[in-house]
Amino acid sequence: MTDESSAQNLTGLDKAAILLLSLGEETAAEVLKHMGPKEVQMLGMQMASLRNIGKGAVEDVVDEFLEKVEEQTGIGIGTEDYIRSTLKSALGDDKAGALIDRILAGANTKGLDTLKWMDARSVADVIRFEHPQIQSIVLSYLDPDQSAEVLQILPEKVRVDLALRISALEAVQPDALQELNDIMEKQFTGSGSTQSRQIGGVKKVADIMNFMDGSNEALIMDSIRESDEDLAQKIEDLMFVFDNLSDVDDRGIQALLREISTDTLVIALKACDEDIKEKIFKNMSKRAAELMRDDLDAMGPVKLSEVEAAQKEILTVARRMADAGEIVLGGGGEEMV
Template identity: 65%
Template sequence: MAEADDQKGNNRSKLEQAAVLLMSLGEGDAAEILKHLGPKEVQRLGTAMTHLSNVQQNEVEAVLSNFLEEVRTLTGLGMGSDGYIRSMLITALGEDKANGLIDRILLGGNTTGLDTLKWMEARSVADIIRNEHPQIQAIVIAYLDSDQSAEILSYFQDKVRLDIMMRVAALDTVQPSALQELNNILEKQFSGNAGSQTKTMGGIKVAAEIVNNLDSSLANDLLESINDVDEDLGTQIQDLMFVFDNLVDVDDRGIQALLREVSSDILIIALKGADETLKEKIFKNMSKRAAELLRDDLETKGPVKLSEVENAQKEILVIARRMADAGEINLGGGGEQML
């Protein structure tokens, strides 16, 4: 029994193990780690920490053991510096503790202005850029992560949304003067150098990723509007979009890796809106017992709102794209072109 308990840490996903590891550290050490992670990474960790409960001491020890073992196999630990999301830290740690971490990380970091926008609520970013030139709006939308950009766009009227997306699709590189202009606009929110090199951003691929993260009704309306203006561009964007049912093109090994990172609760809701081909693909890449349980859960699960299904599918797609970016899985079809 003791040996079985020692393996509990191994039964948790890597994300949950990372959350256990962080929760076992003091605030100062946790802050030092978090400031080297990007907003999306910290958001996922913060969510995982809020869901942790009844973690036994032997689980913590197992997680630490796994971590030390992995570290021994690495030649170095490389992490990007990008800041982290304020709201998720408050949710995970409480406002008092989170504010202390936020102050230490933000004041000690070297964050550029556009990166600062990644911590802000989508509505706040929309309000900041609402009265700016459409090209400035497009630069912001192209720079930020596609899911955040999609949420920001939802706060604009249809005509403005179309104008911004047409400009995003047409973007290629941005001159330093344009970035400096944006820095000047947001000087109260950040500090930093625009640099002297042009920056690649935007393009049809970015436009497709943003549309992919919009609510289905907004996405359909926007695609129709883009097709009315430029049918060829609309077709290119649609060809590059990767939707939940496209996961059927991922090979078995990739599906198995993805399933290890997705909670069963999210998977059940997401599959309520999936076609039978994808469901069977999921079932065949699980153990017989796990597949039977999943089938039973799907049958007994009551009606689910369309919005809940779409949100669950988007959450899984975010994980899939992250894993594809890291080279852990290969998205087939349209997704392979996107990434």
């Protein structure tokens, strides 16, 4: 990243990484303890990629953070009930549960949750020789982006079978989930929850497909279509792809643009429909839109894989923002409430 005198051109992820770096090792470590594996990985990668951040930018980031703290924090509100209520309102019961345990109870990750902190290849090695039904439950339990990485590492011949099994999964009974957790505990330590979990289903497969690279996604979807055309259509209806950005409202597009880099955006727009480009351009300043059009015109041939990777990166940010309630993703079967 080039030297910036202010935080004006920094994304939210940039600012978070700069703030953590400015806190010092011990304080940053305490903050990261309260985050999930995905957030830790994203922030760690961003912290490692930062280069030549100017003093002015650091000061702006810290000032912005302090302003937000002053706006949102009162005296005497740091109670357990307040924290539980706030996190559940922000994240929902399921997502808030594990985070609340880590913050309030200091619980270590255990059993199945340990897999969420492992890289995809390690997870693939752990489940490689398990029964396909166990593999499908594990993949359903993980976040979709991690599941997609694991699925792409597993042998090609098992991917479609696992996708079909995941689509057929519904609630997993407590005893079955506890038994699976016990299997994981043979390699890790800890005890698992005995609550039933609503995992799997067609939406889970769609979410996983969203995070797979274009070639693997196409192969799996073609195979599913050969096996069950109706199921393939349901999965596709629930997938949110780059073209669906045209259904996001202008405010959502503007919020999204603040979180992605210009370099990523210009590559992603290289091979997309004109209506998507116009949607993006109209939510930029006139000058910024003109510069991006010029960049696109001047850009030489780009590998399709690079375009797909850039689009996936933007979609990952969009889904994260949608999960946080910052934008609403339209189209792709997304339910509106």
